Amino acid sequence: MQLSTHTTPSGFLLPSIHSAPPFFTQQPNPATQAIVAEQWSKLILSYARFRNMFTLRVEDAEIPGGEWDEVLRNERINRRLLPAHLASLIADMVSKNLASYDPPNQTRSVLLWWRQPDEWAEVLYQWADSTGQMNTILTFYEILDPPVPSALSGIPITVLRRAVSILTKSQRAQIISVSDGEGVRFLSRNGK
Template sequence: MSSIFGNNILGNNATLVGSSSSTAPSIFPPLYDFPPFFTRYPNASTWTAQRAAWSSLILAYCKAHKLWQLHLSDALETELFHNAALGRRLKHQDAVEVLEFMAKEGQVDWIDESNKTGVNVWWKKPEEWGSVIFDWIDSTGQKGSVLTLYEIAHGDLTTAQEFHGMEEGMLKKALGVLVKRGSAQIFGSGEEMGVKFF
């Protein structure tokens, strides 16, 4: 059975479909319509492949819907973890195990490590987000300028940017990459926190 959870889980037949409950598109692989996909396999190697398939789906879904965080209690009720047409859903504990697997891969990090109730979703790694932000700064001629975190994540100038709406903690982590590269300096705190780009 492990072949059904192969590396190319989105496959060539993956489609971008609209949900009847939302206007944002989401990506569902053919595997999503396979009832056993929602049941944890007892075989360790198959469960590893199944977690990898779930990881790919979660990343694709969050990217398509521009979701920065998943809160488990809410997410388990959505189409991501619940296929209403099949009457199947991933169990809470299985979802936690999938997210733990993703955390080990650097695809998510727990918002609260002790409670494990939600995650930040990294559909791009912090290093990639740092580069995307820096490329935008460079292409818009803003090197040498100071911007607040709000301006970067929620400002009018970034509405067309992929990082628009990014959660503050995630933005700080991505900007931290630029600080380490010597491309940015963060100063101030709270709402007065600013970033200067070099």
């Protein structure tokens, strides 16, 4: 069988390893499984970034036609990732800080870090600067659902909080209490 890339209906280009039947089964050799886990991690994160998705659940392996189906299943070779294997891959991603359990204290759902929190902080700060939001108090809702869609549109509140926390520690933002919850004020780098 020849391995080949494949473009999904969403336009995502699957790597050739996705057409290898062993890719979909947990490998008994730990060294081989480590390579498979690394390839799955790259695939999951690049797909999530392509589709602007943030959450992956073990149950996603069981949902035909779901938002993860075109990656977790390959009908061309009649293979799919089983939930137990996905749970193992998720645990591996969490151990490498590529994902975090969300909500905490469970192991079936993760928040995917296709951009690390410090990268999200930079995206947030650049957005605030480029849209003239410096020294303006914005609610979290205004950031997550801006009038003009941005790279921040629809990100989970958990991601936003982590990014704001990083900016607060570097004195580029401050948390402000507002009437309907929390807000943030972005501060220019020179403190003005």
